[in-house]
Amino acid sequence: MTLNPLLPLIYEPLVRTALLEDLGRAGDITADAIVPADQQAALVMRARQPGVVAGLDVARSAFQMVSPAITLRAERPDGSAVEPGQVIATIEGPARSLLTGERTALNFLCHLSGVATATASLVSAVKDTRAQIVCTRKTTPGLRALEKYAVRAGGGGNHRFGLDDAVLIKDNHIALAGGINAAIGRAKANVGHMVKIEVEVDTLAQLEEVLAIGVDAVLLDNMTPDELTRAVAMANGKVITEASGRITAATAPAIAATGVDLISVGWLTHSSAALDIGLDYQA
Structure with missing residues (x-):
């Protein structure tokens, strides 16, 4: 069965709500205080246990709502089985924005991948x-x-x-x-x-x-x-x-x-x- 991607219209309002919940009234005061505004960085998402990936487009949306300059390259697309230590995705862009979007992106990705993993075990x-x-x-x-x-x-x-x-x-x-x-x-x-x-x-x-x-x-x-x-x-x-x-x-x-x-x-x-x-x- 082909896994068709979700339409952004479905998940973008959810991601926006989650980011607003996290950013509160003043934004990410930790990253803003510590990381220079012009610093760039690259991060990698790695599996820490065996499972099945789901939610990369949602995670990408979380990062890009914080900064459109962020790019996320999927190494193991949704539906892929992963082992501990395997790289799921590489994310690059403004360092402050990467840190600001990190938790929201991971909250969605870890939860949805958990659902996919449990489903795969029953399948x-x-x-x-x-x-x-x-x-x-x-x-x-x-x-x-x-x-x-x-x-x-x-x-x-x-x-x-x-x-x-x-x-x-x-x-x-x-x-x-x-x-x-x-x-x-x-x-x-x-x-x-x-x-x-x-x-x-x-x-x-x-x-x-x-x-x-x-x-x-x-x-x-x-x-x-x-x-x-x-x-x-x-x-x-x-x-x-x-x-x-x-x-x-x-x-x-x-x-x-x-x-x-x-x-x-x-x-x-x-x-x-x-x-x-x-x-x-x-x-």
Whole structure:
């Protein structure tokens, strides 16, 4: 799958907000006091642990908003695997501006690379199966587009981006509607023909009811591998099957082996550890 770059319109407002938060009312008083205004410098970004890179364009934007004279040359582009000590990018320009933009650039790059790295670990765990690893809406507020991009950089796919691009009927919807039949019926009556409908089920009995009505996808929530195997057999290719619920790299292979189409994982975006990346001065 080709990793298409994010449009600057998506991330530039986020980068601007982050820089304003860091610069406060007086700017970088440390760099301004210590570094001569005309001094130039070169820095290199190095991986300090194994991982997958994501977010270099966002990091470049952080530096260039501080000074358009800064250049960032990617040595390992987004989606690349890196090892400790490997150079990810070289950044050159006014020394003051490099120091001012450093933390904001690294905050984005380390976080997004952490999401990509975690995704890659799950993708690797299910590589010999048909299952695709996808993320959810459990994202950091304001960073959804970036985090979902990072999932793609790690080899995963994206679930819906928001409440407006697909119908996902969950347990509370079913309870408030008065049952599965009523919830699906209202959804079909009120959304357009281009909108897909997915229903979350907790039991095989619920799945049987959903299949009798007909939808596009079923979310098989917190089922055991045995239950998932039976659910896939019941679906028999008539709907997309998605497994979800406390899935890790250790449990993913058994879940993928059941034959499900998708494995959705919320912690990829809300709890992935940042990838340790350093920014070092080149004398």
